[in-house]
Amino acid sequence: MMDKNLRNIFQARYKAVLLFLVVGFFALYAGGGFSTVKGWNFTYDWLNSDEFKNDFNNPENNYTKGYDEDGELLPYLDIEEYQLRSLVLFNPSYSSAYSTQTNDSNTRFKPDQSYERGHVYWSQFAFLSLLLIALCLFLLSFALFFIDSKTNFNAFLFSLSYKKKEIFRAKLLYLGIPVMTSIALGIIIHQVTIYLLIPDIYVNATLGQMLYSGLTHWVFLLFTSLAGSFLGVLLGNLVTAPLMIGIGILSLSQLNQFSTHFQGLLESLHLGSVNQFFEQTIRSYSSIAINHLDKTGATFLALLLLFGLTILLFLVAEKIYENTSLESNGKVLTVPRYRRRFFVTLAICTSLYYTIAATDFLFHMDYYGYLPLGQLLLLPIICTISSFIVTYYDEIFKFWNKRYLDRMTKKFNNIKTFKVCD
Numbered sequence: 001m002m003d004k005n006l007r008n009i010f011q012a013r014y015k016a017v018l019l020f021l022v023v024g025f026f027a028l029y030a031g032g033g034f035s036t037v038k039g040w041n042f043t044y045d046w047l048n049s050d051e052f053k054n055d056f057n058n059p060e061n062n063y064t065k066g067y068d069e070d071g072e073l074l075p076y077l078d079i080e081e082y083q084l085r086s087l088v089l090f091n092p093s094y095s096s097a098y099s100t101q102t103n104d105s106n107t108r109f110k111p112d113q114s115y116e117r118g119h120v121y122w123s124q125f126a127f128l129s130l131l132l133i134a135l136c137l138f139l140l141s142f143a144l145f146f147i148d149s150k151t152n153f154n155a156f157l158f159s160l161s162y163k164k165k166e167i168f169r170a171k172l173l174y175l176g177i178p179v180m181t182s183i184a185l186g187i188i189i190h191q192v193t194i195y196l197l198i199p200d201i202y203v204n205a206t207l208g209q210m211l212y213s214g215l216t217h218w219v220f221l222l223f224t225s226l227a228g229s230f231l232g233v234l235l236g237n238l239v240t241a242p243l244m245i246g247i248g249i250l251s252l253s254q255l256n257q258f259s260t261h262f263q264g265l266l267e268s269l270h271l272g273s274v275n276q277f278f279e280q281t282i283r284s285y286s287s288i289a290i291n292h293l294d295k296t297g298a299t300f301l302a303l304l305l306l307f308g309l310t311i312l313l314f315l316v317a318e319k320i321y322e323n324t325s326l327e328s329n330g331k332v333l334t335v336p337r338y339r340r341r342f343f344v345t346l347a348i349c350t351s352l353y354y355t356i357a358a359t360d361f362l363f364h365m366d367y368y369g370y371l372p373l374g375q376l377l378l379l380p381i382i383c384t385i386s387s388f389i390v391t392y393y394d395e396i397f398k399f400w401n402k403r404y405l406d407r408m409t410k411k412f413n414n415i416k417t418f419k420v421c422d
Contacts, residue, residue: 002170006162010174013153018175021140022182028128029186032293033193035127040087040198043125047083056082065109077108085109087202089194090295093120093286111204117212118283118299126292128190130217134224134289135249137179141228142245144175145321149236149334155326168321172229172314183221187214190293205295212297217290219303223310230317233324234342236334240390254357259285264362332394339391347387351380 046052055061056079063082064073076082088111148154157167191210195203235241266275281301282288288298288306298306324334333339355376364371389396 002173003162003166006167006170007174009157010171014175018178021175022178025133025179026182026186028133029183029293030189030193032128032186033190036123036125036190036194037197039125039127040089040202044087047086053079081109084111084201088112089125089198089203090121090123090205093122111202113204115205115209115295117297118287118302119296120284120286120290121294121296123292123294126294128292130293131289131291134221137221138224138228139245141225142232143228144171145229145232146235146241149232149324149329150238154329158326164322164324165318168233168318176225180218180222180225184214184218187218187293190214209295209297210293213290213293213295216288216296216298216303217293219298219306219310220289223306223313226310226313226317230313230320233317233321234333234335234338236328236330237332237394238330240332240393244390251353254354255285258353258357261356261358261360261362264360265356268361268365330394332391343387343391346391347380347384350383350387354383355379 056063062073063076065076065081065085066074076085090112092112092114148157158164160167162170188211191214192207195205195207195210231241231245235244263275281299282305283299283302287296288302290296297303320335320338328334328336333342358379359372359375361371
C-alpha cells in the first residue's frame with residue numbers, strides 16, 4: 001500500500017499529466033480497433049462495388065496472384081478469390097496482400113490458419129504504430145526521474161521522513177498502475193472489437209491468439225517503461241544524458257543488421273547449434289517488439305525472459321535510487337562510484353553492437369576468405385574512446401576548465417608583473 005501523504009504529494013504534481021496519459025493511451029488503443037474495422041469495411045465496400053467489378057472484369061487490367069513454376073503469371077479464378085485474398089485479416093510475414101504461395105492456377109486461395117508463437121504476422125488494415133508508443137513510454141519514464149532530479153522536487157522528497165526506496169516505489173506505483181491498466185484495457189477492447197466486428201471468414205485467428213499478442217505487447221511496454229526509469233535514475237548530466245539516449249534510440253535502426261550479422265558470425269564460427277537454439281526459443285525480436293496488434297506473439301521463453309529483465313531493471317533502478325544524493329546532481333552518473341563499471345559495460349556493449357552490425361562476417365569469409373581486421377580493430381577503439389568521454393565528461397570538463405583558469409591567471413599575473421617592472 002502506498003502512503004497517503006506520498007499519494008497526495010504525487011497527485012498534486014502529476015495529476016494532470018497522469019489523467020492525460022491514461023485517457024490518451026486508452027483512446028489510442030480502443031480507437032485503433034474501431035479504425036481498423038472502419039478501414040476494413042471501406043475496403044470491403046470498394047471490392048463489392050460495381051465500379052470495382054467492372055474494373056476487375058476488364059481484360060486490359062491484369063489481376064494476378066503470383067507466378068507458377070515456369071514464371072508465368074497466375075490469374076485469379078474469379079473475383080471472389082481476389083476479394084477473399086484482399087480482405088483476410090492476418091498474413092504470414094513472408095506473404096503480401098496480393099501474392100500467394102501456391103503455383104497452381106486451379107488452386108483456390110484459402111486464408112492461412114496456421115499459428116506459431118514467435119512467428120511474425122501482419123495486417124494491411126493495422127492502424128497503430130506500436131513502436132512509437134513504446135518509444136513514447138520510454139521517454140516519459142526517463143523524464144519522470146530525470147526532470148525531478150533537475151528541479152527542487154527531489155530535494156523536497158529527500159527532506160521527508162521516507163526512505164528513498166519508499167519514494168521510488170510509490171512514484172512508480174502512482175503513475176505506472178493507472179497507465180499500464182489503461183493500456184491493458186485498451187488492448188483488450190482493440191482486439192475484441194476487431195474479432196467481433198469483422199466476419200469470421202476473414203479473421204484467420206482465434207481470440208486467444210489475438211489476446212496473447214496483446215499480452216506480448218503489454219509486457220514489452222512494461223520493459224521499455226522500466227528501461228526508461230532505470231536510465232532516468234542513473235543518468236544525471238544535462239549534456240550527456242540526452243546525448244546517450246538519442247544515440248541509443250538511433251542505434252536501434254541497426255538492429256536488423258546486428259541480428260543478421262550475428263547469425264552469420266555464429267555460422268562462420270561453426271556454432272550453428274547455438275543459432276538454432278535462439279531460432280527455436282526466441283525466434284525473432286520482431287515477435288516481441290511487435291509493430292502492430294495482430295496475432296503475432298512471442299514464445300513463452302522469450303516472454304518469460306523479457307519479464308525477468310523487467311524485474312531486474314526495477315531492482316537495479318531501485319538500488320541506484322537509494323544511493324543517489326543531491327550532492328551528485330549534475331554528474332554524468334547520479335552515483336559516481338558506479339562510473340568505472342558503467343564505462344566498462346558501455347564500452348563492451350557498444351563495441352560488440354556496432355562492430356557486429358557493421359560487419360557481414362559470413363559474406364567476408366565466403367567471398368574474400370578473411371575478415372576485415374582493420375574495421376574489427378578500429379570500431380572497438382572508437383567505441384571505447386567515446387564511452388570514456390561520455391562517462392567521464394564532467395571530470396574532463398572540470399580538468400580543462402581548471403587548466404584554462406590556471407593559464408588565464410598565469411597570463412594575468414605576468415601582465416601585472418610586467419607593469420610593475422615598468
